[in-house]
Amino acid sequence: MRHLRVPSAETQDWLALCRSSHWLVTTSGVVRLDGGFRGIPLMENAPDETDACWKGHVHIESEGKGKGPVHWTERLPEALQELPPETWPSAYEIQGDVLIVKLEGAAAVYGESIAEAMLEQLPNIRVICADEGVKGDFRVRDLDIIKTRDGTEHTRTRVREHGHFVWVDPAKAYFSTRLSSEREKTLTSVQNLRIRLDRPLVIADPYAGVGPAFPLLFAEPGLIEGCLAGDLNPDAVDLLRLNIEYWQSRRSDGPLNQVEAICADALQWSDTPSLLGQADVLLVNLPHNSLEHLPDLLPLLRRGEPVLIRGWAIREREHLAEDTDNLQRLLYDHDAKDIVVDLAEIKGFSTSKCFVAFECNFTL
Ligand SMILES: C[S@@+](CC[C@H](N)C(=O)[O-])C[C@H]1O[C@@H](n2cnc3c(N)ncnc32)[C@H](O)[C@@H]1O
CATH class of the missing domain: 3.40.50.150 (Vaccinia Virus protein VP39)
Known part of the structure; x- marks a missing residue:
């Protein structure tokens, strides 16, 4: 997970800025780093390292310091947690703030609950889509939006590759x-x-x-x-x-x-x-x-x-x-x-x- 590296004494100021700008990953804590620095966990939408807003502080990749459940299935309603673990999809793909998951077998019935649990667990995700395969001449994915965090019903998003942003839309290209x-x-x-x-x-x-x-x-x-x-x-x-x-x-x-x-x-x-x-x-x-x-x-x-x-x-x-x-x-x-x-x-x-x-x- 991307973290902003700041001197320990400035942690509270930077936390406040990241929180008010909606760049802070709220399910992960501040990480202690060598040399008296702290790492503040950043959302995918936070500007990249070169942006002037960071005043020259660098970004580093570090494991998140988890708070709460470690897996999204632990956030399913209690009754569903009784079901055999193989009921739930074991893999999904993330492009930017879009999560794409294949709902096969019994999982198809619980799409809403799965999407809710995933949104709760994964703060960088805005929209959960069911993958219905590929369609048309351009072989793009047939995606069915199950749930969105903020009501935005589209799949256009930005991914970061080798440190550079790329606009993508898994439902269109x-x-x-x-x-x-x-x-x-x-x-x-x-x-x-x-x-x-x-x-x-x-x-x-x-x-x-x-x-x-x-x-x-x-x-x-x-x-x-x-x-x-x-x-x-x-x-x-x-x-x-x-x-x-x-x-x-x-x-x-x-x-x-x-x-x-x-x-x-x-x-x-x-x-x-x-x-x-x-x-x-x-x-x-x-x-x-x-x-x-x-x-x-x-x-x-x-x-x-x-x-x-x-x-x-x-x-x-x-x-x-x-x-x-x-x-x-x-x-x-x-x-x-x-x-x-x-x-x-x-x-x-x-x-x-x-x-x-x-x-x-x-x-x-
Ligand atoms: C495998 S994708 C590769 C896309 C991109 N180069 C990448 O690496 O992500 C192939 C692309 O070719 C496009 N395509 C298919 N037939 C084409 C054609 N005859 N002329 C131009 N583009 C075509 C598709 O729409 C698709 O975006």
């Missing part, structure tokens, strides 16, 4: 924290290409969703000069625009020269002449179709200088060597030179399929 370590690897690969080219880069992400690949790239001074991002889902593009505007405003070296947030089918980007040959880096995250879409995306890459593709796909585990060869052949057939392709499993998907990340370095 795809977002998952599962690829957050991959986004760090993208940063490293982009940094390496930046060193090789000795100039800021242009990044194309035609399946950007709400844009989680970008905050790390925007935040690094001098790393990128352009962002060509898009999605076919108009709701995702609305959030993407909001996010880009926010990340732009936080850049220490001023806004980027070239920014596009495009609502279109990625396969049609290459019909727009102004998008051709612009990108130094291409991100391809449409896991069921990434490799199949790749040929249509190659015209977006800059010619005559080293470029980078990073992508993610769901593939048959026993055909990964073939996939690597096919990627190499595709680039070779497009007259690419100095081709280096790496494709490797990053996690399982089913008994025969796995989730892979691939990276291609080459010059067109």
